[in-house]
Amino acid sequence: AKEQFNWDDYLKETESVAAPLHCFRQSRIPPTNDFKVGMKLEAHDPRNVTSVCIATVIGITGARLRLRLDGSDNKNDFWRLVDSSDIQPIGTCEKKGGMLQPPLGFQMNASSWPMFLLRTLNGAEMAPAAFFKKEPPKPVPNCFKVGMKLEAIDRKNPYLICPATIGDVKGDEVFVTFDGWRGAFDYWCRCDSRDIFPVGWCSLTGDALQPPGNNVSITKSSAKIQSSPSKVTRRSMQSPQKSAPVPAQRGRKPGRGKPPGQSAV
Numbered sequence: 432a433k434e435q436f437n438w439d440d441y442l443k444e445t446e447s448v449a450a451p452l453h454c455f456r457q458s459r460i461p462p463t464n465d466f467k468v469g470m471k472l473e474a475h476d477p478r479n480v481t482s483v484c485i486a487t488v489i490g491i492t493g494a495r496l497r498l499r500l501d502g503s504d505n506k507n508d509f510w511r512l513v514d515s516s517d518i519q520p521i522g523t524c525e526k527k528g529g530m531l532q533p534p535l536g537f538q539m540n541a542s543s544w545p546m547f548l549l550r551t552l553n554g555a556e557m558a559p560a561a562f563f564k565k566e567p568p569k570p571v572p573n574c575f576k577v578g579m580k581l582e583a584i585d586r587k588n589p590y591l592i593c594p595a596t597i598g599d600v601k602g603d604e605v606f607v608t609f610d611g612w613r614g615a616f617d618y619w620c621r622c623d624s625r626d627i628f629p630v631g632w633c634s635l636t637g638d639a640l641q642p643p644g645n646n647v648s649i650t651k652s653s654a655k656i657q658s659s660p661s662k663v664t665r666r667s668m669q670s671p672q673k674s675a676p677v678p679a680q681r682g683r684k685p686g687r688g689k690p691p692g693q694s695a696v
């Protein structure tokens with residue numbers, strides 16, 4: 432039988448604690464995801480956040496949507512929670528007196544945008560307003576502590592949610608370190624970031640939680656783990672899970688951030 436990642440065992444093994452729910456800007460009960468592939472909505476262009484564009488749901492993963500901006504290519508998909516303030520029903524922009532914009536890198540001549548917009552919306556299946564959930568309030572103050580465990584989006588591979596540890600805390604920010612990946616994917620973010628989740632989030636939403644990487648330094652803060660040869664050997668022998676979703680390659684340099692001996696996901 433394939434060894435599956437289990438938070439309870441892992442927290443014991445690493446003698447660590449999960450960051451408390453109230454630290455996160457996530458709803459205590461994850462929002463239900465009623466969206467269907469093909470539905471259209473309005474989304475802020477991640478590469479040009481002042482623009483509101485038309486997006487199509489390309490995939491569903493847990494409480495998140497995989498989105499593609501209409502008129503854009505397939506290399507810039509992005510993921511948003513159904514309770515993200517970056518997405519809204521079609522018609523919202525106009526109601527607020529705004530104008531829908533072509534995405535950055537619109538594939539046609541700019542002058543064809545008005546006609547493209549008409550055509551893309553004509554007969555489109557629009558996501559009902561009830562599918563959009565209210566964004567949870569910001570947690571204040573920053574209550575994360577170094578060593579606490581969480582689930583976090585790998586920003587270099589944003590379809591992935593992975594086990595992580597708080598590596599540092601500074602003001603409103605936290606340093607998210609990915610377990611078993613030697614720092615290649617770590618990042619600083621605000622404590623109210625929508626990219627970090629409490630332990631157990633993926634199992635509640637049905638999103639796929641990645642197993643920790645195979646590198647021995649599980650956490651920087653836990654010297655005990657590094658000095659336990661049996662555990663280290665066992666972990667480094669684990670084969671990476673093969674169930675990861677197919678990555679949308681975003682022109683990454685080959686091997687970037689990939690530790691030696693790590694099979695590509």
Ligand code: MLZ
Nearest residue numbers: 585593609616689695696
């Ligand atoms: N297999 C890919 C993804 C690694 C994901 C790590 N997440 C913390 C790579 O090696 O680049």
